[in-house]
């Protein structure tokens with residue numbers, strides 16, 4: 277049974293384009309936001325929300341849904357953008373992004389936003405909660421998957437690795453971690469100063485089924501998510517997505533990239549115009 | 558199996574409906590406090606530590622992927638060989654600082670207050686405080702200094718740090734005090750938890766000729782009707798509130814208490830013991846377990862019973878939103894403090 281948001285003939289490239297566009301519009305409302313991250317992860321979210329995940333846009337708490345946990349609260353702008361495209365959140369609401377009384381706060385929280393499974397922001401919580409939800413689904417004989425989108429920064433937290441080991445121990449084949457490796461953290465690039473480590477081998481060493489893909493290649497992400505869902509082994513699965521911050525808006529991609537990419541006031545419209553020129557079919 | 562609905566949302570979520578459109582205020586992370594028209598100094602903590610390290614080889618700095626956001630990057634730039642970037646890993650940040658201290662160094666470890674107080678608490682307790690090691694844990698975003706929501710709002714750090722034996726707990730007010738306190742804690746032989754304001758930090762105490770003394774409360778201004786007993790940035794607010802109250806004929810004093818533990822009980826008791834003065838504690842922290850309750854305990858133990866009120870954050874998970882909105886909403890703004898005091902008189 278294919279849900280509507282999958283059956284439709286809208287291409288995944290077009291979905292990713294819409295996610296980028298929604299995110300830029302939200303950034304424009306505030307004159308700021310984690311737009312570099314949103315543009316970078318848009319293709320991963322398109323593949324997740326319009327190919328892999330099962331959900332009902334009008335019933336975000338449907339018991340049969342796949343759970344998608346965003347541990348990186350600051351990426352909320354990206355998830356709101358995807359949930360708007362998916363019809364879970366109304367499009368006009370993006371104009372409230374980050375304002376007082378909005379349901380779309382800058383840092384994603386379960387108590388504010390329909391479809392937001394957990395409160396992120398204190399990084400390193402998502403995978404542990406995902407372990408428990410995957411255990412809970414198994415106890416209920418519910419065949420849904422638990423996805424957790426985490427960041428390369430979160431791989432620094434000890435709690436992440438406790439969860440990694442636990443997932444193996446409990447044979448959580450219904451757990452799919454997606455790691456956005458954008459080579460960026462708050463103080464700089466992990467590859468420069470913070471940590472340099474080949475990703476897939478260390479997850480494999482912990483007993484996970486690991487794949488590493490170009491996270492801005494939608495077909496590659498789709499194939500990896502399919503393989504993750506259909507892998508016959510009893511292990512938890514991880515898809516490591518190498519992404520480029522600011523992807524899709526070349527003048528931002530070329531700027532000196534930091535954790536918080538500065539965008540000048542007039543540049544939001546420029547970014548939208550560039551996206552619109554490249555609108556996919 | 559009869560299990561409830563698959564997720565147990567807080568009532569808040571159920572109640573939240575789509576808000577009206579428009580509005581320009583932001584729940585963005587604001588890592589520097591709005592100076593509200595005052596003079597400021599840049600990165601007082603980072604500059605003080607960088608200067609200290611010119612003559613002290615025992616000083617080292619560590620951060621958990623937040624050097625830029627705790628002003629430690631100033632130190633790191635001046636002394637790259639004395640700086641350790643630990644990555645986003647608060648537990649090893651604290652444990653490694655303990656290890657360096659055991660080898661004779663004086664480590665300054667930085668992160669946001671929430672992550673030290675919540676994630677690394679056990680490591681601070683057992684690796685540092687129980688061993689009485691001279692680690693200085695210096696943390697940005699104290700109390701309600703970001704509109705980003707509970708993940709970054711450190712509303713209970715003082716309560717839990719106060720609960721730890723042997724730990725000195727500081728909440729400095731401004732740039733002048735952060736500069737002086739950084740130097741003072743570097744000389745202090747034990748472990749310290751210090752809250753930090755960072756970025757462009759307002760400077761107010763300089764004009765009062767203030768000099769920080771570890772463990773001492775100091776009267777910044779005196780007044781016979783009301784006594785604010787305040788700490789951290791609330792001393793700035795109390796001074797502004799006192800000036801406003803004076804225009805309405807109310808004389809308010811401000812006793813500034815930067816060292817919350819050990820508490821200067823003698824000075825506090827003496828000031829609060831003056832008869833007829835309403836005592837109002839003011840802190841950028843939960844009403845539970847912070848300065849207000851510490852002062853109340855002191856007064857009770859000493860048999861003093863002044864009229865007493867607490868300006869503090871409520872025992873709630875605070876909203877996300879623009880910081881000025883939230884300071885009004887939760888009673889920390891000058892307007893809110895003045896209104897509160899007038900209502901009590």
Ligand SMILES: Cc1ncc(C[n+]2csc(CCOP(=O)(O)OP(=O)(O)O)c2C)c(N)n1
Pocket residue numbers: 313348350397398399400427428429430458459460461462463534535536621622623645672676
């Ligand atoms: C436990 C915890 N420690 C520190 C922070 C502060 N912080 C927010 S984002 C961030 C960088 C984390 O790396 P990543 O998510 O990869 O950042 P990005 O790719 O968005 O630059 C840090 C250190 C946090 N939110 N949570």
Ligand SMILES: [Mg+2]
Pocket residue numbers: 427428429456457458459460461
């Ligand atoms: Mg990153």
